[in-house]
Structure formats: structure tokens, C-alpha cells
Amino acid sequence: MCSVWFVVKFDCTGLDDGVYVDGCSNVYWFCAGETASLSKCPKEIAYTVLEPYEKRDACEKREDGEYAVSRCHSKYLLCLSGKALLVRCLRGQLFSQKHGYCVSVNEMPHCFIIQKVTGANLSAQ
Secondary structure, eight states, X not given: OEXXXXXXXXXXXTOXXXXXXXXXXXXXXEEETTEEEEEEOOTTOOBOOOOOTTSGGGSTTSOSEEEESSTTOSEEXXXXXXEEEEEEOOTTEEEETTTTEEEEXXXXXXXXXXXXXXXXXXXXX
């Protein structure tokens, strides 16, 4: 079984028309005329715009600390002395920029989970 997290509501106000995604997901938002519509990638495909954090400038202008990679994501960026590390939260947790650490998915009301069932998980009744 695969779990995919994404933002339940997306605000396109002030954004250019185009595709927006939170992390690596099979769902994404399309903004047109400041109106958001949710779309889904074909089966087994994920859409992502995350850049590798090996880039030297990822934390160059940030103070030491933890930073969200995107909303509703289980990974976060740890900045130390201008260097970037990508860190994963424990299973069942997402990184909260508000708190500055990983919290239970139950504490992130703007996120919810989609369960993908594969043939291997199905049984004849």
C-alpha cells in the first residue's frame, strides 16, 4: 500500500497560471485565473518539482534550523552553518513549519491521506 499526502485546499490568489505541487505526489494543483483545480497523475506516476538539496545555496542565506521542504511533507531541510541536509520524519509524521519539528499527521488538519490499493492487497471474498 502506498500513501500520498497533499494539501486539501490550495489558494491560487496572486499566483501565475500553471501547475503547483507539494513534494513528490500523484496529485497536483492547476491554477487558472486565481482558481485552483485538483488533478491526478496517471497510475504509478508521481509529479515532483523538488530540487536536490546538495545545492550549495539551499541554506546559504538561512539561519541554522529546520525548514519545511513543502506543505504536507514527511521530509524537511536542516540548515547548519550554511549546509543543507534533507531529513525524514518518523513514519506517520509530517514536518510542521509552525512547530519547527515533525508532528503526528493528526495535527495537520489541512492534509489528508489517499490510500492506493494494489492487486497484491486484494483478496477474494
